[in-house]
Amino acid sequence: MNDAGEPEESHESGGTNESGEAEGRRSAALLIEEALGFLFPAALRAAAEVGVADHLSDGPRTPADLAKATGTDADNLHRVLRLLATRGLFEEDDQGRFRLTRAGDALRSDAPVPVRSAILMITDRTMWLPAGEMTRCLKEGTSAFDRIFGMPFFDHFTQDAQTAAIFHEGMASMSDAENQPIAEACPFPEKATVVVDVGGGHGGLLLAALRTHPGLHGILYDRPHVLAGHRLDTPETKGRWSVQEGDFFTAAPPGDVYLLKRILHDWDDTQCMTILSNCRRAMRPGGRVLAIDAVLPQDNAPHQGKTLDLMMMASLVGRERTEADFARLFAEAGLRLTGVVPTGTVLSVVEGVA
Known part of the structure; x- marks a missing residue:
């Protein structure tokens, strides 16, 4: 207070302001940078689509050389690679040549674990366009996909063979890096067991399971057009597998263990209960379900599942779930959750028994 009893001006207050x-x-700059972030996956898709990484196996090349090899514009290709280099996927030297780094090596089609098909799937218009309409999900409480494409996600695939191929090839590519550690982590019984890979696509996980556990026999269960691309026919698995056509919303083959990898996250709770109930009815005494999905932590830590959850929200009707969510789903389908096993990947094995 001054002598007149009035509050004095505070320098501390000015400092606070x-x-x-x-x-x-700082907040404004951060948010603007985050909003611009969508351009990085756009650049990554462009580089994957033209196959630029395949032309860098033998060392660095100039944008002009790469443009000739890929049929692209040299200046614009340079601009795309320059952005990707900021995240360490490529590296530009002092002569203006670009090389592929170890971090970006999986972009090559012939890489030990190639992910080009997975990138093309994740950034396909069926994922990209609904993500841009996410406000619709908030206001209408439903997927944005139907309004854009005129029908639900999987119905669209039945009418667009090219998009369906992108999806199934992309899922197989996305799974290749994770199938082996997941197969090793799965709690399979020691005795000879029939494992049913429900909606197993091209059979990458089942193949890894059969290789890792010689006592297993496998059934790959999916739609006919998907099974046509299966990869189970190898010398080391001869006589230990079969394929069976069907719809997991209708039934499941008899078996001892049911694998559901990245299946439940595609569907809402009611649909998931139908799938799980069909497995429960078909399983032999002592059987179990192994749902392999992201299990979301209930904290503020980053987790890929939290990102994928918004893809499920925008393009499909499903969601990523917490352990409590899985326990509730299992209980309503006549199963009891008995454990969650980490796999060293973003996915966990959620085990349920009758």
Whole structure:
């Protein structure tokens, strides 16, 4: 107070205001940078689509050389690669040549674990366009896919063979890096067991399971057009597998263990209960379900499942789930959750028994 009893001007208050303004500017800069982030996957898709990484196996090349090899514009290709280099996927030298780094090596079609098909699937218009309409999900409480494409996600695939191929090839590519550690982590019984890979696509996980556990016999269960691309026919698995056509919303083959890898996250709770109930009815005494999905932590930590959850929200009707969510789903389908096994990947094995 001054002599007149009035509050004096506080220099500390002014400092606080200045500090607040600085924090506001930092927040604004951060949010703008985050909003621009969508351009990185766009650039990654462009590089994957033209196959630029396949032309860098023998060392660095100039954008002009790469443009001739890929049938692209040299200046614009340079601009795309320059952005990708900021995240360490490529590296530009002092002569203006680009090389592929170890971090970006999986972009090559012939890489030990190639992910080009997975990138093309994740950034396909069936995922990209609904993500841009996410506000619709908030206001209408439903997927944005139907309004854009005129029908649900999987119905669209039945009418667009090219998009279906992108999806199934992309899922197989996305799975290749994770199938082996998941197969090793799965709690399979020691005795000879029939494992049913429900909606197993091209059979990458089942193949890894059969290789890892010689006592297993496998059934790959999926739609006919998907089974046509299966990869189970190898010398080391001869006589230990079969394929069976069907719809997991209708029934499941008899078996001892049911694998559901990245299946439940595609569907809402009611549909998931139908799938799980069909497995429960078909399983032999002592059988179990192994649902392999992201299990979301209930904290603020980053987790790929939290990102994928928004893809499920925008393009499909499913969701990623917490352990409590899985326990509830299992209980309503006549199963009891008995454990969650980490796999060293973003996915966990959620085990349920009758």
